[in-house]
Amino acid sequence: MKTILMMYPKDSDGRDEVFDEMKKEISKRDDLRLEIVNNAEDIMHRLKINVHICALVYDWDSMGMKIPHLVSKINDYLPIFAFSLTHTAKDLNLSDLLLNLHFIDYISHEGKDNLDRIGKAIEAYYEKIMPPFTKKLIQFTKEANRYAYCTPGHLGGSAFLKSPVGAYFYDFYGPNLFKSDLSVSMKELGSLLDHEGPHREAELYIAKTFNADRSYIVTNGTSTANKIVGMSIAYQGETLLIDRNCHKSLANFLMMCDVKPIYLIPTRNTYGIIGGIPKSEFTTEVIKNKIKKANALAKKNNKNNTPFKWPIFAVITNSTYDGLLYNTDYIKNTLDVKNIHFDAAWIPYACFSSIYKGLFGMSGKAIKDKTIYETQSTHKLLAAFSQVSMIHIKGTYDEDVMNEAYMMHTSTSPFYPFVASAETAAAMMHGNPGKYLITSSQKIAMNFRHEIKKLNRQNVKGWFFDVWQPSDIGSHAKCWPLKNNEKWHSYGKVDDDHMFLDPIKITVLTPGLKHGKLIDFGIPACIIAMYLSNLGIIVEKTGPYSILFLFSIGIDKAKSLKLLSAFIEFKREFDANLSVEKMLPNLYSEDPVFYKKMLIQDLAKGIHGIYKKHQLPDFIYKAYNVLPEQHLTPFQAYQELLKGNVKKCNLKDLKNNICVEMLLPYPPGIPVILPGEKVTDESENILKFLLTLCEVGKYFPGFATDIHGAWQEDDGEYYTKVIKKS
Numbered sequence: 060m061k062t063i064l065m066m067y068p069k070d071s072d073g074r075d076e077v078f079d080e081m082k083k084e085i086s087k088r089d090d091l092r093l094e095i096v097n098n099a100e101d102i103m104h105r106l107k108i109n110v111h112i113c114a115l116v117y118d119w120d121s122m123g124m125k126i127p128h129l130v131s132k133i134n135d136y137l138p139i140f141a142f143s144l145t146h147t148a149k150d151l152n153l154s155d156l157l158l159n160l161h162f163i164d165y166i167s168h169e170g171k172d173n174l175d176r177i178g179k180a181i182e183a184y185y186e187k188i189m190p191p192f193t194k195k196l197i198q199f200t201k202e203a204n205r206y207a208y209c210t211p212g213h214l215g216g217s218a219f220l221k222s223p224v225g226a227y228f229y230d231f232y233g234p235n236l237f238k239s240d241l242s243v244s245m246k247e248l249g250s251l252l253d254h255e256g257p258h259r260e261a262e263l264y265i266a267k268t269f270n271a272d273r274s275y276i277v278t279n280g281t282s283t284a285n286k287i288v289g290m291s292i293a294y295q296g297e298t299l300l301i302d303r304n305c306h307k308s309l310a311n312f313l314m315m316c317d318v319k320p321i322y323l324i325p326t327r328n329t330y331g332i333i334g335g336i337p338k339s340e341f342t343t344e345v346i347k348n349k350i351k352k353a354n355a356l357a358k359k360n361n362k363n364n365t366p367f368k369w370p371i372f373a374v375i376t377n378s379t380y381d382g383l384l385y386n387t388d389y390i391k392n393t394l395d396v397k398n399i400h401f402d403a404a405w406i407p408y409a410c411f412s413s414i415y416k417g418l419f420g421m422s423g424k425a426i427k428d429k430t431i432y433e434t435q436s437t438h439k440l441l442a443a444f445s446q447v448s449m450i451h452i453k454g455t456y457d458e459d460v461m462n463e464a465y466m467m468h469t470s471t472s473p474f475y476p477f478v479a480s481a482e483t484a485a486a487m488m489h490g491n492p493g494k495y496l497i498t499s500s501q502k503i504a505m506n507f508r509h510e511i512k513k514l515n516r517q518n519v520k521g522w523f524f525d526v527w528q529p530s531d532i533g534s535h536a537k538c539w540p541l542k543n544n545e546k547w548h549s550y551g552k553v554d555d556d557h558m559f560l561d562p563i564k565i566t567v568l569t570p571g572l573k574h575g576k577l578i579d580f581g582i583p584a585c586i587i588a589m590y591l592s593n594l595g596i597i598v599e600k601t602g603p604y605s606i607l608f609l610f611s612i613g614i615d616k617a618k619s620l621k622l623l624s625a626f627i628e629f630k631r632e633f634d635a636n637l638s639v640e641k642m643l644p645n646l647y648s649e650d651p652v653f654y655k656k657m658l659i660q661d662l663a664k665g666i667h668g669i670y671k672k673h674q675l676p677d678f679i680y681k682a683y684n685v686l687p688e689q690h691l692t693p694f695q696a697y698q699e700l701l702k703g704n705v706k707k708c709n710l711k712d713l714k715n716n717i718c719v720e721m722l723l724p725y726p727p728g729i730p731v732i733l734p735g736e737k738v739t740d741e742s743e744n745i746l747k748f749l750l751t752l753c754e755v756g757k758y759f760p761g762f763a764t765d766i767h768g769a770w771q772e773d774d775g776e777y778y779t780k781v782i783k784k785s
């Protein structure tokens with residue numbers, strides 16, 4: 060509920076009667092709560108933990124500007140009421156006047172008048188911080204008491220209330236969600252597909268917030284945002300330059316459009332963590348070579364295809380899943396491609412902290428003769444409903460064509476709460492409240508990193524988890540550059556001033572690998588991930604010996620401490636060699652016969668042993684070193700699938716077959732084979748890598764690897780689809 064903070068005057072020389080009177084008035088209102096605080100620290104503490112506070116009342120004569128100055132650090136929009144006697148001097152600076160500060164004379168007003176004034180300021184406050192579309196939608200929802208004869212058929216929820224199961228569903232979400240799920244025929248709210256009215260205002264508001272020339276709200280995820288951008292640029296027969304570390308949705312885009320991809324190849328380390336695309340890959344010379352090679356291969360395969368040409372479009376995943384950001388200024392200036400698209404699904408917050416300057420698509424100014432696109436999954440790391448995504452653009456582009464592609468992928472019945480949550484996610488990042496949010500999560504992340512390191516140092520003789528980060532991270536959050544030949548990142552040679560690690564993406568390392576080599580003792584990360592999951596802690600991603608945690612703005616100290624204590628508890632139980640049944644009850648229940656009496660150390664030894672036998676880290680490294688041969692474009696391969704010119708193939712026999720599906724193993728979550736590609740002798744490590752992953756699942760029930768594009772049959776073997784007649 061809306062809360063007013065009140066700090067009584069220090070001296071009770073009659074002034075507190077004015078406060079008493081206000082207190083009485085507030086208690087008569089059932090839409091307001093009052094919290095009494097005693098000092099400045101109290102105020103700050105309350106402001107940090109109660110975001111419903113919408114006004115502060117205090118005595119100016121004893122505290123002066125001290126209070127507003129403090130408050131503005133957390134919330135520079137908050138209405139503050141300073142009570143004072145008329146004759147008190149008010150020594151104010153120009154910047155003080157920018158705060159939402161109101162003076163009220165002790166003598167001249169009644170308690171009720173004072174509260175009326177405060178009430179108006181509270182209204183103005185919400186008016187100011189609420190973004191335009193959301194404001195209209197809420198207002199419209201509150202006022203709507205109409206008889207609709209249009210979609211959605213639930214009619215503000217009333218259809219649900221005619222059925223027992225419907226009513227249960229309705230009660231779970233509450234009325235407002237249904238009332239604000241409106242038909243596109245409501246003229247007052249404009250249109251998402253035509254970018255009109257309040258919807259347009261929302262997109263302009265978002266563009267301004269994210270430093271873009273123009274932004275689009277996408278209500279079906281960055282999966283769709285990526286396709287929209289691609290399809291607004293790439294036309295038939297053109298060559299595109301695609302990050303091999305691309306999201307599935309880009310592979311899908313390549314299957315939908317008759318275009319010819321060539322790839323930018325990132326590095327990877329033995330942890331399976333994808334590094335960056337080296338600087339050289341962006342140079343004209345290297346790209347020309349790639350085109351030449353692609354044309355030579357096409358000729359060898361006797362294809363009557365149009366040749367590969369200079370690319371008109373390039374896509375780079377920035378940041379990577381694991382939190383590596385590029386020096387985007389270098390890419391924008393070096394890469395001689397007209398349209399550069401940064402898939403920024405993982406960093407929608409980059410615009411709101413100075414540590415990311417120069418490391419994301421919309422950072423800085425427009426680049427001459429180039430158009431920069433950035434797609435972001437707002438829902439992944441800001442606060443928005445799932446599927447909420449944004450496209451940001453800087454530079455010139457054809458708005459009509461863009462909108463054609465946009466409409467091609469957008470439902471004619473968009474869900475308005477999605478739109479409102481996109482806009483609210485942007486509004487949350489405004490001003491000091493936004494800064495406070497992002498610095499808090501950075502602080503918690505830094506603290507977590509230091510704690511793990513501390514525990515690691517205390518366990519020099521035994522083992523403990525480690526963090527993937529430079530040896531000295533300092534005390535303040537910043538993006539750490541990957542420097543050439545530094546041991547920690549284990550990429551070996553890297554370009555200067557090119558890749559940076561984001562402090563809020565934390566990769567925790569488990570024992571098993573040292574300087575790129577497998578050591579005798581190891582605890583594969585999948586075991587710990589399973590242990591954490593039993594405690595209700597869901598990790599973001601698990602590699603062979605690494606686990607990724609995202610410290611988004613939703614994180615708080617309690618959650619971070621819970622994670623730390625879980626690590627400590629795991630170590631204690633592991634060292635005591637408890638049973639699998641005790642430590643991993645979920646796993647145990649999957650196959651009680653197999654895991655009966657098995658101890659946790661034996662399980663770790665077993666899986667570590669398989670990784671060792673197959674030298675898994677080495678394979679991860681090599682699997683991505685040589686690309687498979689492209690025989691068909693993803694588009695052509697998909698056409699063959701439609702025609703039915705495909706057959707089932709055991710992964711073991713995959714060599715020299717043309718794949719139809721994208722094969723994408725977790726870890727590291729990057730496609731190893733794209734549709735139309737063939738594993739040959741040169742790239743056979745890909746196959747060995749996939750088969751190793753399959754083997755773990757065969758020996759240890761519950762640890763089957765997820766390989767998108769392949770499936771396991773009752774015989775225990777993995778299969779995928781390949782071209783029947785090429």
Ligand SMILES: *Cc1c(COP(=O)(O)O)cnc(C)c1O
Nearest residue numbers: 280281282283306402404436448
């Ligand atoms: C998750 C992700 C996407 C897709 O985003 P959704 O919002 O889930 O559709 C695209 N690109 C990258 C790099 C991603 O990680």
